[in-house]
Amino acid sequence: MSRTQQLATWVSALRYNDLPRPVVEKTKDFFLDWYACAVGGRRHPAVVAMSAFARDMGPAGSGKSEVLHDPAHKTSSAFAALVNGAASHVIELDDLHNSSVVHPATIVFPAALAVAQEVGADGKAFITACVAGYEASCRVGEFLGPSHYKKFHMTATAGVFGAAAAAAQLLRLDDRQTLSAFGTAGTQAAGLWQFLIDATHAKQVHTAKAGFEGIFAAYTARAGLLGTADVLEGVSGMAAAMVPGAPNAEALTRNLGAPASYAILHSSYKWHASCRHTHGSADGLLQIMQDHGLKADDIKSVVCYVYRAAIDVLGRTGDDEKEENLTTVHQSKFNMGFVLAVIAKYGRASVLDFTDEALQDPDLLDFQKRVRMEVDDKIEADFPAKWQARVEVTTTSGVTFSQFVEVAKGDPGRHLTRQEIEDKARCIAEYACITDLRAFEETFRRVWRLENETDLGGLACV
Amino acid sequence: MSRTQQLATWVSALRYNDLPRPVVEKTKDFFLDWYACAVGGRRHPAVVAMSAFARDMGPAGSGKSEVLHDPAHKTSSAFAALVNGAASHVIELDDLHNSSVVHPATIVFPAALAVAQEVGADGKAFITACVAGYEASCRVGEFLGPSHYKKFHMTATAGVFGAAAAAAQLLRLDDRQTLSAFGTAGTQAAGLWQFLIDATHAKQVHTAKAGFEGIFAAYTARAGLLGTADVLEGVSGMAAAMVPGAPNAEALTRNLGAPASYAILHSSYKWHASCRHTHGSADGLLQIMQDHGLKADDIKSVVCYVYRAAIDVLGRTGDDEKEENLTTVHQSKFNMGFVLAVIAKYGRASVLDFTDEALQDPDLLDFQKRVRMEVDDKIEADFPAKWQARVEVTTTSGVTFSQFVEVAKGDPGRHLTRQEIEDKARCIAEYACITDLRAFEETFRRVWRLENETDLGGLACV
Numbered sequence: 053m054s055r056t057q058q059l060a061t062w063v064s065a066l067r068y069n070d071l072p073r074p075v076v077e078k079t080k081d082f083f084l085d086w087y088a089c090a091v092g093g094r095r096h097p098a099v100v101a102m103s104a105f106a107r108d109m110g111p112a113g114s115g116k117s118e119v120l121h122d123p124a125h126k127t128s129s130a131f132a133a134l135v136n137g138a139a140s141h142v143i144e145l146d147d148l149h150n151s152s153v154v155h156p157a158t159i160v161f162p163a164a165l166a167v168a169q170e171v172g173a174d175g176k177a178f179i180t181a182c183v184a185g186y187e188a189s190c191r192v193g194e195f196l197g198p199s200h201y202k203k204f205h206m207t208a209t210a211g212v213f214g215a216a217a218a219a220a221q222l223l224r225l226d227d228r229q230t231l232s233a234f235g236t237a238g239t240q241a242a243g244l245w246q247f248l249i250d251a252t253h254a255k256q257v258h259t260a261k262a263g264f265e266g267i268f269a270a271y272t273a274r275a276g277l278l279g280t281a282d283v284l285e286g287v288s289g290m291a292a293a294m295v296p297g298a299p300n301a302e303a304l305t306r307n308l309g310a311p312a313s314y315a316i317l318h319s320s321y322k323w324h325a326s327c328r329h330t331h332g333s334a335d336g337l338l339q340i341m342q343d344h345g346l347k348a349d350d351i352k353s354v355v356c357y358v359y360r361a362a363i364d365v366l367g368r369t370g371d372d373e374k375e376e377n378l379t380t381v382h383q384s385k386f387n388m389g390f391v392l393a394v395i396a397k398y399g400r401a402s403v404l405d406f407t408d409e410a411l412q413d414p415d416l417l418d419f420q421k422r423v424r425m426e427v428d429d430k431i432e433a434d435f436p437a438k439w440q441a442r443v444e445v446t447t448t449s450g451v452t453f454s455q456f457v458e459v460a461k462g463d464p465g466r467h468l469t470r471q472e473i474e475d476k477a478r479c480i481a482e483y484a485c486i487t488d489l490r491a492f493e494e495t496f497r498r499v500w501r502l503e504n505e506t507d508l509g510g511l512a513c514v
Numbered sequence: 515m516s517r518t519q520q521l522a523t524w525v526s527a528l529r530y531n532d533l534p535r536p537v538v539e540k541t542k543d544f545f546l547d548w549y550a551c552a553v554g555g556r557r558h559p560a561v562v563a564m565s566a567f568a569r570d571m572g573p574a575g576s577g578k579s580e581v582l583h584d585p586a587h588k589t590s591s592a593f594a595a596l597v598n599g600a601a602s603h604v605i606e607l608d609d610l611h612n613s614s615v616v617h618p619a620t621i622v623f624p625a626a627l628a629v630a631q632e633v634g635a636d637g638k639a640f641i642t643a644c645v646a647g648y649e650a651s652c653r654v655g656e657f658l659g660p661s662h663y664k665k666f667h668m669t670a671t672a673g674v675f676g677a678a679a680a681a682a683q684l685l686r687l688d689d690r691q692t693l694s695a696f697g698t699a700g701t702q703a704a705g706l707w708q709f710l711i712d713a714t715h716a717k718q719v720h721t722a723k724a725g726f727e728g729i730f731a732a733y734t735a736r737a738g739l740l741g742t743a744d745v746l747e748g749v750s751g752m753a754a755a756m757v758p759g760a761p762n763a764e765a766l767t768r769n770l771g772a773p774a775s776y777a778i779l780h781s782s783y784k785w786h787a788s789c790r791h792t793h794g795s796a797d798g799l800l801q802i803m804q805d806h807g808l809k810a811d812d813i814k815s816v817v818c819y820v821y822r823a824a825i826d827v828l829g830r831t832g833d834d835e836k837e838e839n840l841t842t843v844h845q846s847k848f849n850m851g852f853v854l855a856v857i858a859k860y861g862r863a864s865v866l867d868f869t870d871e872a873l874q875d876p877d878l879l880d881f882q883k884r885v886r887m888e889v890d891d892k893i894e895a896d897f898p899a900k901w902q903a904r905v906e907v908t909t910t911s912g913v914t915f916s917q918f919v920e921v922a923k924g925d926p927g928r929h930l931t932r933q934e935i936e937d938k939a940r941c942i943a944e945y946a947c948i949t950d951l952r953a954f955e956e957t958f959r960r961v962w963r964l965e966n967e968t969d970l971g972g973l974a975c976v
Binding site (some may be wrong): 089097098100101102104105107108109111128129130131185206232235236238239240241242243244245246247248249250251252253254257258265268271272273276277278279280282283286287289290292293294344428 | 559561562563564568569571572573588591593617665666694697698700701702703704705706707708709710711712714715716719720723727730733734735737739740741742743744745748749750752753754755756788909
């Protein structure tokens, strides 16, 4: 049996009663964290455009799956996953699985929720599907590895396996059909980084389409479409075409199903509303400022010692001069200098702090110039197993402070509490101008008892 | 202006009155050739599965776009393009643009027809959109080049630009929106060769999805979604991620719009029902057998001197021993030995000759073993500008004959006549068990006067 086949067989055989209790609880936590993100991104033009596409092409109004921010738009599962997947990756607050560099929630939950609503699955089946989706997407992400990540938007290219796995579970595909779904998912895997250059909307297209493709893969597998058996390791498969370095083959099956190995236990919440690669440095700066009572004006310069991938991604808004000229809110979340400027000024970097007005704020633009990044060899060697940072702050009075951050807030070991998850969700609801906060908060209560829910309907809010 | 921008601007500005008469006539020829292919593939399980997906997810029955082989299934443009795009790539008789190694018809026509039916476009608008689609897909294919083709199914990865261009024309997108559509198309480009290993259904998934994605790209661009501006040549674009060698940048814009340069003039019909890489050798064998009055039993061995890509593709059914054991009709069309065996036995290799029974025919299996391939340096040097072959036949009596084929039947310079196109279509209709041949043949008459048609409806047949 190939490793891909072993993974497909495991996904197909997984049952709710197999799941350790912490895995069930963590799935609920990440689902609520995702739900807020999906509602929070509703006004983004990419979401509006894909919602229009779903209305043009799908059964607008007459489907069983909900577009979460638009109760009137009930559509088929593929289109609901498309729109919710686009929306949940807008505000940059969805989770990240560090060792794979995959954002699993934004692909797995939209697909699982849409299919669960379409087939009338209960909470237990939904939780099981989500666990399977996390497992598949994160393991494929680890398999594809850093050399793939340099070229491709991993969340999409690995994520499509997560959507396929979740949909396959809910459709009760057997092992052979699930393997077919993986084959079809893999041969459609796509997503280039070029959007970082001009701050365009492909990021949301990638998450939207990965959910759609995963559902396509599972539904067509059920209907008899044969996907190739060894799409990952085969001689003309993903690794051969899309992994310039060596794939991590063992990652596909190592400790599969071991209680402490479930991927969903190892995902990270995003506490700051910026690119995940800024979080270690943001925590470090905040710690130094708190420990030494510094204000933004006390700081002359900041050096962030990071792994190379951070510079690869965060440096991609253009050349040095252009980097100073941020033109969109999205770009500003991917600019280390700007993110640390927000941290220095507000003591946080929440979704309410990145605005068009902020792009013009002279305090922030001035602080931005004081920040630079350097690769640290030790930190680089530990990446992506650890997303560490060391921050050196030199004050206007000439003193230098240093703070090493091994684990950023939100990471495994520093996961958010349910109270913090709810607080973060309420903050997002405020940002998204949710008018019916009671309906929104009712979802909190449903999610905390999700394994007892008989269906997943009625989650849309306005 | 980047080259991608120049191409988008040209696509957006193209008008029917700009088109040279031969371009209009050739578009009609290739459209009819494609139409027969789309009807001919209707029973393939991948088509059945994707049709089921379209019914599950789309407005089954209430759309404006036709699934050509199923008059009752009128759906939205994206799903009609999906199913027709899958169907038209099943019987391996759709056209090929040699210098790009793209099969443009199977992506461009499904997308253009589906959108034309959805927006109520007339024949002239449809023809213009198809010309734009051929131009975009073939030029992008030439841009991506042979090193990309080794890793990716070019018809899909370049084809998505053709679907996007055709849809953009019919939606009357401006140059900026068309560029956005290209950006969205490119960041979704996908398609691995792994399906050749186990004869699975990804080939049809690729053509189906490329049409779907192109429509997605154009409709969402109209709705405000921003695609990245330089998706082909940008530092994190397609060339950077998916072209291991050097892309052919000039191909994107060289002689754009020059009367003799239109891509559709340079596409090739497929006369034999097998992989295009077998055609030169098939013609050569046929010529030798006709010239010297040979029968299959007179032939002891056949050596086909070809370009390397032919061996790369045709050798991919497995290792040497397994190659003898063809298990599917699809595999048999990609096996040089088997294809030449069919030619030797029947004097042709039509869609009626590749069957499950043929796979068990001892005559064919015996002849198959007498065929081998070798790379010819001169032929390799001319590829992909020329798809040449030289065939050496040694008879049982020890005489050796050689035939060089510079231009295969169906290629530019040896294009099919309208009579031959109709004959080929009738043969496909027989294969597909079309019951209402009068409706089928009425389409011939509509296509030959396509520029005078006020709409594209009513082309489905049973």
